[in-house]
Amino acid sequence: xxxxxxxxxxxxxxxxxxxxxxxxxxCERLGVSEATARRDLAALEREQAITRTRGGAISEYNxxxxxxxxxxxxxxxxxxxxxxxxxxxxxxxxxxxxxxxxTCYALAQTLLTAAPTALTVVTNNLPAAELLADHEQIAVHxxxxxxxxxxxxxxxxxxxxxxxxxxxxxxxxxxxxxxHEGLWNSVVDVVALQRAIIQRxxxxxxxxxxxxxxxxxxxxxxxxxxxxxxxxxxxPVTLSAAGVKIPKKALLAA
Amino acid sequence: xxxxxxxxxxxxxxxxxxxxxxxxxxCERLGVSEATARRDLAALEREQAITRTRGGAISEYNxxxxxxxxxxxxxxxxxxxxxxxxxxxxxxxxxxxxxxxxTCYALAQTLLTAAPTALTVVTNNLPAAELLADHEQIAVHxxxxxxxxxxxxxxxxxxxxxxxxxxxxxxxxxxxxxxHEGLWNSVVDVVALQRAIIQRxxxxxxxxxxxxxxxxxxxxxxxxxxxxxxxxxxxPVTLSAAGVKIPKKALLAA
DNA sequence: GCTTTTATGATTGACTTCGCGCATAACTAT
DNA sequence: ATAGTTATGCGCGAAGTCAATCATAAAAGC
Numbered sequence: 001x002x003x004x005x006x007x008x009x010x011x012x013x014x015x016x017x018x019x020x021x022x023x024x025x026x027c028e029r030l031g032v033s034e035a036t037a038r039r040d041l042a043a044l045e046r047e048q049a050i051t052r053t054r055g056g057a058i059s060e061y062n063x064x065x066x067x068x069x070x071x072x073x074x075x076x077x078x079x080x081x082x083x084x085x086x087x088x089x090x091x092x093x094x095x096x097x098x099x100x101x102x103t104c105y106a107l108a109q110t111l112l113t114a115a116p117t118a119l120t121v122v123t124n125n126l127p128a129a130e131l132l133a134d135h136e137q138i139a140v141h142x143x144x145x146x147x148x149x150x151x152x153x154x155x156x157x158x159x160x161x162x163x164x165x166x167x168x169x170x171x172x173x174x175x176x177x178x179x180h181e182g183l184w185n186s187v188v189d190v191v192a193l194q195r196a197i198i199q200r201x202x203x204x205x206x207x208x209x210x211x212x213x214x215x216x217x218x219x220x221x222x223x224x225x226x227x228x229x230x231x232x233x234x235x236p237v238t239l240s241a242a243g244v245k246i247p248k249k250a251l252l253a254a
Numbered sequence: 255x256x257x258x259x260x261x262x263x264x265x266x267x268x269x270x271x272x273x274x275x276x277x278x279x280x281c282e283r284l285g286v287s288e289a290t291a292r293r294d295l296a297a298l299e300r301e302q303a304i305t306r307t308r309g310g311a312i313s314e315y316n317x318x319x320x321x322x323x324x325x326x327x328x329x330x331x332x333x334x335x336x337x338x339x340x341x342x343x344x345x346x347x348x349x350x351x352x353x354x355x356x357t358c359y360a361l362a363q364t365l366l367t368a369a370p371t372a373l374t375v376v377t378n379n380l381p382a383a384e385l386l387a388d389h390e391q392i393a394v395h396x397x398x399x400x401x402x403x404x405x406x407x408x409x410x411x412x413x414x415x416x417x418x419x420x421x422x423x424x425x426x427x428x429x430x431x432x433x434h435e436g437l438w439n440s441v442v443d444v445v446a447l448q449r450a451i452i453q454r455x456x457x458x459x460x461x462x463x464x465x466x467x468x469x470x471x472x473x474x475x476x477x478x479x480x481x482x483x484x485x486x487x488x489x490p491v492t493l494s495a496a497g498v499k500i501p502k503k504a505l506l507a508a
Numbered sequence: 509g510c511t512t513t514t515a516t517g518a519t520t521g522a523c524t525t526c527g528c529g530c531a532t533a534a535c536t537a538t
Numbered sequence: 539a540t541a542g543t544t545a546t547g548c549g550c551g552a553a554g555t556c557a558a559t560c561a562t563a564a565a566a567g568c
Contacts, residue, residue, distance in 0.1 A: 003515095003565095004514090004515070013366070013367070016385070016388070017363070017385070019273070019312070020274070020305070020307060020312050022307065022308075023555080032516080032517090033516070033517045033518080034517085034518095034555090034556095035516070035517055035518075035557095036515080036516055036517075038555095038556075038557080039515085039516085042557095051274070053274065053276070053307055053308075053309060053310060054276075054307075054308050054309030054310070054524075054525075054554090054555065054556085055307055055308030055309060055525090055554075055555065056307060056308070058273070058274050058312065109271070112267070113267070129401055131270070131271070133401050133403040134270070134403065139400060140400065140401040141398070141399065141400050141401065141410075141412060142396060142398055142399065142400075142401055142408055143398050144395070144396055144397050144398030144399070144412075144413075144416045145395065145396065145398070146393060146394065146395050146396075147383055147387050147394040147395065147396055149387040149388065154396055156395075158395060158398075158416070158419060159398075161419055162398045162412070162416055165412060165415055257535095257545095258544090258545070277525080286546080286547090287546070287547050287548080288525090288526095288547085288548095289527090289546070289547055289548075290545080290546060290547075292525095292526075292527080293545085293546085296527090308524090308525065308526085308554070308555075309524080309525065309555090
């Protein structure tokens with residue numbers, strides 16, 4: 001009873017390190033027959049610890065950047081439209097901040113293909129960093145900080161002080177909500193970081209899909225008046241219905 | 255001719271993002287038949303861009319932390335012995351630096367299972383950070399810096415200044431070579447970083463497998479006299495044969 | 509100690525995936 | 539245009555994978 005749980009934990013561990021293992025190797029490493037290996041795999045899959053594939057199993061598919069992929073699917077089309085619009089704001093050679101969250105990740109995806117010339121991207125968004133690290137034209141810098149696996153970002157006091165050594169030409173920020181009061185976000189550390197970034201950026205662009213208009217979150221980020229640029233797919237009607245008054249010149253077309 | 259290469263690039267891209275795709279989805283997303291999808295997969299596998307599995311393909315297995323896994327296999331048993339010994343030096347509640355490289359990654363692996371109580375791990379080693387981020391008892395902090403995919407570490411000027419906000423109880427360092435002159439490493443940025451870390455650590459432990467004794471590398475790190483602790487599987491005979499004279503009390507048993 | 513429960517490994521048959529060959533379609537180059 | 543090259547889709551047999559069943563071995567409970 002206990003020995004089997006330990007073995008399964010070991011298996012989950014192995015998968016965590018190897019990301020993919022064919023069944024044959026699972027058998028070999030665990031020293032069990034195919035049948036038992038399959039049973040272990042099935043058990044772990046029930047616990048949502050791994051994902052089975054024909055002939056083996058993977059773990060990273062679930063484990064890495066958890067919930068990130070799911071959220072990414074939500075409103076993917078909208079986010080890509082926003083990302084494409086955001087991409088146009090970027091000039092060659094600029095130093096650009098990329099915020100955490102799926103909206104900014106979508107921008108990273110767009111950059112990867114529609115990338116301009118040389119660019120310095122600074123981010124606390126680990127999936128985005130992984131993605132862009134491939135690109136020859138883009139130098140990727142990760143901000144320091146504590147690693148929060150849930151949100152796949154770096155944040156905390158160290159991030160805050162790390163920002164101080166940067167100046168950004170352009171900063172793309174995400175947010176959880178937008179009301180007549182202004183912008184909202186859910187995590188206090190993230191809000192503090194975003195404020196620091198805005199201070200150090202020549203231009204700050206808040207990227208926000210229409211679904212977030214009219215919603216609050218736990219932490220207040222910015223009053224409306226201080227939003228330099230808002231990039232959204234929300235219609236002017238939607239914005240004014242929520243009491244959000246933004247000067248036209250601050251609105252970027254998606 | 256061109257259209258097929260573009261499609262394969264798109265496929266590689268898709269895999270980069272999804273890490274695993276079953277054949278059926280590849281067909282669907284590419285809008286081609288199974289046969290063509292297989293051919294594309296086979297082509298990309300020949301280019302070492304992806305790894306095929308029965309029923310699909312993965313990319314991260316190859317792409318993420320490239321060469322890291324390969325190096326990890328080399329002398330894995332030795333590295334694990336070193337890691338186990340290193341682990342014993344760690345006390346509860348300490349702030350520990352974990353260097354880049356596979357030797358320190360092995361230490362992270364050991365920590366994951368044989369973990370003590372609460373611990374703060376600071377590192378520029380991305381694979382290690384990913385691995386440890388799961389652990390409830392371990393707070394993982396990533397140092398800021400430029401992301402170098404080849405070595406899977408963060409380094410550069412920003413890392414150097416980020417170190418200044420830390421103090422470490424314990425620092426585990428890797429190195430590429432050890433001669434009668436002292437320690438060597440291959441990358442200048444890494445050496446600078448290591449020096450800064452040593453300055454800010456109460457105790458610095460250099461972890462080094464026997465294969466590296468007697469080898470130089472491009473950059474000089476530390477003279478013998480300044481090595482506080484050396485953790486190695488090399489025999490005293492081997493060390494003295496290479497002219498490496500280390501006080502006994504500085505030598506940690508592997 | 510003996511019974512009950514649980515875990516394991518082998519076997520079986522249904523099903524899936526694989527790569528090959530071939531015919532057709534698309535694309536190049538002269 | 540037209541001949542040659544390359545890419546594509548389908549069908550096939552071979553090989554691989556899967557879940558279910560069953561007999562046996564190991565553990566657990568009383």
